[in-house]
Amino acid sequence: MSEWIIALVMFGGAFFIFLASVGILRMPDLFLRMSATSKAATLGAGLMLGATALAFGEFSVATRALATIVFLLITTPVAAHMIARAAYFDGVPLFPGTLLDELRGHYHLTNHTLDSVVQDSTDTWIPEIEGDDFPEVR
Amino acid sequence: MMVEILWMLTLFLLSTALVLGFLRLARGPRLPDRVIALDLITIIVMGFIIVTAVRTRQTAFLDAAIVLALISFLGTVAFAYAIERRV
Numbered sequence: 001m002s003e004w005i006i007a008l009v010m011f012g013g014a015f016f017i018f019l020a021s022v023g024i025l026r027m028p029d030l031f032l033r034m035s036a037t038s039k040a041a042t043l044g045a046g047l048m049l050g051a052t053a054l055a056f057g058e059f060s061v062a063t064r065a066l067a068t069i070v071f072l073l074i075t076t077p078v079a080a081h082m083i084a085r086a087a088y089f090d091g092v093p094l095f096p097g098t099l100l101d102e103l104r105g106h107y108h109l110t111n112h113t114l115d116s117v118v119q120d121s122t123d124t125w126i127p128e129i130e131g132d133d134f135p136e137v138r
Numbered sequence: 139m140m141v142e143i144l145w146m147l148t149l150f151l152l153s154t155a156l157v158l159g160f161l162r163l164a165r166g167p168r169l170p171d172r173v174i175a176l177d178l179i180t181i182i183v184m185g186f187i188i189v190t191a192v193r194t195r196q197t198a199f200l201d202a203a204i205v206l207a208l209i210s211f212l213g214t215v216a217f218a219y220a221i222e223r224r225v
Contacts, residue, residue, distance in 0.1 A: 007144040010189065014151040017185055021155035024162045024178055030170055033162075037174055041181045048188045052200065055192045061200065068204050075211040079177065082218035087170035090221055112222070 006055045013047030016040050029095035030087055038080040042072055148189060156182050173217045180210035 023036025046069045053065040089112060094101060105118040159182060163175035184203045191199035 003141055004144075006192070007141050007148070010192070011144055011148045011151075014148040014155075014185060014189075017182055018151040018155045018158075021158040021162075021178060021182070024175060025158045030168065030174070033171065034174055037178045041178055045181050045184055048185050049203075052188050052192055056195075056197065058197075061197050064197075064200050064204065068200075068207060071204070071207060075207070079211055079214040079218070082215055083170055083173055083221075086218045086221035087168070090168065090170065090224070092168055092170060 002054070006051050009047055009051035009054065013044040013051065016044030016047065018044075020044065029098070030092045031084060032095060034080050034084055038076050042076045045069075045072055145189070145193065149186075152182055152185050152189070169217075169221055173214060173221075177210055177214050180206055 017040070020037045020040035023040060024033045027033040027036050049065040049069050053062040056062070088103065089107070089109075106114050106116070108115065156179065159175050159178045163172050163179065166172045166175055184206050187199050187203045187206065191197065191203070
């Protein structure tokens with residue numbers, strides 16, 4: 001009975017990782033791809049590590065699995081945020097169906113700081129893009 | 139041996155996920171896409187290692203999974219710095 005539970009939880013984790021990889025292939029935009037992978041893959045890996053802790057039933061293994069889950073929960077959002085920020089400065093194109101980009105015009109291009117006032121000079125600030133002017137997404 | 143079928147299904151899903159992640163790694167229009175794909179591939183390989191650890195009852199494999207998670211985070215952060223400096 002318990003090996004069924006372990007195999008089922010493991011299968012659930014693998015399924016969520018599979019969903020994350022479908023998301024990274026099918027989503028139209030870097031930021032949507034990141035949103036799909038960072039959450040689903042963390043949940044999948046957490047489920048698989050939890051199944052490992054159940055399977056061995058030892059204190060040392062459970063501690064290691066729990067420490068890895070906590071480590072993943074801390075580091076995955078940090079890494080995703082850093083990559084998203086860098087990609088935003090790199091000028092990665094947004095999905096054409098994007099309705100609102102509240103950061104445009106707030107980021108300084110040279111020292112990478114935020115300002116609450118929307119700036120309109122396009123040489124030092126990441127410019128505001130209007131309407132249908134979004135670049136093509138491959 | 140129905141449990142064995144479930145294990146094979148788990149490995150099949152992980153393998154398919156690896157192929158899909160590799161497609162994004164090869165295609166990805168920009169560098170950040172490739173970095174994300176690499177991050178996902180690391181987690182998939184972690185899944186393979188965990189399945190191997192449980193099926194062979196070897197706890198030593200778990201340390202490899204932990205090290206892989208650590209290295210994946212450091213690599214992603216390093217790539218983020220490199221992309222931001224390149225601008």
